[in-house]
Amino acid sequence: MLKHIYILLTGLTIVLFSCTPEIKPDVIKDELPEIFPDYCNVTVPATIAPLNFRMKEETEGIAATLKGANGEEIREKGKNHVEFPAKKWTKVLTENIGKELSVTVAAKTNNKWVEYAEFKIYVSTDPIDHGLAYRLIAPGYEVWSKMGIYQRELASYDQDAIIENTLLTGSCVNCHSFRLTDPNDMSLHIRGKKGGTVLKTDGDVKLLNTKTPKTISNFVYPFWHPSGDYIAYSVNNIRQVFHETKDKRVEVFDSESDLIIYDVNKNKTLYCDDIMTKDHFETFPSFSPNGKKLYFCAADAKQMPMEYKDVRYNLCSIDFDPQTGTFGNNVDTLFNAAAIEKSITFPRPSPDGKYIMFTLVDYGNFSIWHPEADLYLYDVESGETRPLETANSNDTESYHSWSSNSRWFVFSSRRINGLYTRPYISHIDKNGKESKPFLLPQKNPDYYEELLFSYNIPEFINKKVELDARTVEHLANTEGTNVDQRE
Known part of the structure; x- marks a missing residue:
């Protein structure tokens, strides 16, 4: 029975x-x-x-x-x-x-x-983080209207705004960054007449005024130290030019750039004389998972914009002591892309320390408008580098980030129509072999045909981002906190 x-x-x-x-x-x-x-x-x-x-x-x-x-x-x-x-x-x-x-x-x-x-x-038996955070922005150039930074739960189709620029008319919100996918520690920029760098640490939110007499700009591209005590930023003088051909619409480049490290606890900037030179452009910093190395892109300085096609960035590193906040004495070139007439951008180390993923282009460092841009994987132990052939397409592969367990990566791609960037996710095993990527699912597949915004800077988050937009609005209307200008 x-x-x-x-x-x-x-x-x-x-x-x-x-x-x-x-x-x-x-x-x-x-x-x-x-x-x-x-x-x-x-x-x-x-x-x-x-x-x-x-x-x-x-x-x-x-x-x-x-x-x-x-x-x-x-x-x-x-x-x-x-x-x-x-x-x-x-x-x-x-x-x-x-x-x-x-x-x-x-x-x-x-x-x-x-x-x-x-x-x-x-x-897969490998879990993935709670969700993604990304900016949605029209694929325009010098002007924009509505934009925002949003979060999406991966187990559902739920999308929420973290912050939108409608709170501050004419502003731009960009460059959101989290410490090891943890939104309790967060950095983002508000550009425009009002704003600065919004810094969230353990629930405390403040606004930083980051321009100092020794830096060429406000803080730009961020990366958190694993301890949460430091954030590496680039400082860039960014320009853009327009092409007459349809294959390449716009070129974005730096006329000069440097790197600094911001000490979160002491509210001061740390400088390295070996990096802050006029002879080189440096950008897109990232810390190693143990926090003892700073990776970055570096290129020989050129006359811009006349020689923008001759600017080629290599993958470099320098030692960093988190106990003392000091740098090593030597800059090492890990991958010489210029030697093969290529250029590196967005170096992102896997949390397990085994790999560095980067985007390889023909020249420059702003890969989003480069159709030839592909993802590559650098093996930290062996120094071997290979393209992620299964993940790459015939169009642009650009910004990318790792999951907290180093078994997934998300990246932006223009493979659908060459105009809008869309987020793709791929599994990667312990041997560095990637799987065929899949487009972030939506309830209705026509969603991507109807969406007139690009996904920008997709980042994994291990839980929902909690950021009170009204608090940010209030801070943006205040004078903010000046970053200590001492070395």
């Missing part, structure tokens, strides 16, 4: 996952379906929102059957796209961690159902 009850309950469980009638195809094709987003054979975390999709070509209907390794099944059908129910999706993924899901797609055209070859979705 108990055996019969068990069989009945098991059958009911499968039925619950199979509410949509099975499609009987008129034609069967031995080829993968062309779907958008392309989720065929991707690796995902167990806590990812449903990967809804549609056919790239217009259809009269679409159906999908998702099967788990234990016999679970979800059948869904739609006119324009497939939308998996969140609870069923989460249950199937949770019960198939470390296994693979099978997906079969059928599309209706000319009143006939065509079934395509099955593809897989691999559910």
Whole structure:
């Protein structure tokens, strides 16, 4: 009797996952379906929102059957796209961690159902962080209207504003940064008539005025020290020019740049004479996971803008002692990109200390408008460097960041249409092998066709960002705190 009850309950469980009638195809094709987003054979975390999709070509209907390794099944059908129910999706993924899901797609055209070859979705055993933080901004150049920094929970489609520039008319909010994905420690800039650098540490929020007589600008590109005691910033004199050709619309470059380290506890800047020279441009700093090295990009100074195509940045490092706040005596070149007529930007070390990911371009350091920009991986121990061929595309791959466990990375790409950057996520194993990236899922796949904003600086966060926008607004209307100008 108990055996019969068990069989009945098991059958009911499968039925619950199979509410949509099975499609009987008129034609069967031995080829993968062309779907958008392309989720065929991707690796995902167990806590990812449903990967809804549609056919790239217009259809009269679409159906999908998702099967788990234990016999679970979800059948869904739609006119324009497939939308998996969140609870069923989460249950199937949770019960198939470390296994693979099978997906079969059928599309209706000319009143006939065509079934395509099955593809897989691999559910990784590696967890991923709570969510992403990013800026949404129109892909313009010298002007903007509404923009903001937002956060998105990866397990759902929930998106919330962290801060929007509508609080301060005419301002620009940018360069958000967190310490080891922890939003309790956060830095972001407000540019415009009012503003400065907003610094959040352990719940305390203040506004810094960061321009000093010794620096060429306010603080720009940030990276937190793992201890939370320091933040490395670049200081840059940024300019832009416009191209007449459609392939490259705009070029952004530095006419001069340096690096400083801000001591969070003492409210003072630390300078290194070996870095702050007129002979070199330095930018995009990042600390090693143990906090004892500062990585950065450095190039021989050129006459700008006339020689902007001759500026090529190498991957460099210098020792840093967090106990004393002092620098080493030698700048080391880790990867000489200029020797192969290339240039490095956005060096980002993995939290486990094994790798440094960077973007490689033909010249310059602002890769977002460079179609040739690709992601590369530098092995810290061996010094070997290789392209992330599975993640790269024929268009721009640019800004990227690591998950807290070094098993996932998110990056911005223009691969869809060459104009708007979209966030892609890829799994990377302990040997540095990346998986096929997947586009951040949305409830309706047409979301990306309708969104007229680019995703900028995607960063992992291990929990929801708590920042009171009204507090920031109040601070931006005050004089703020001057950074101590002593060396």
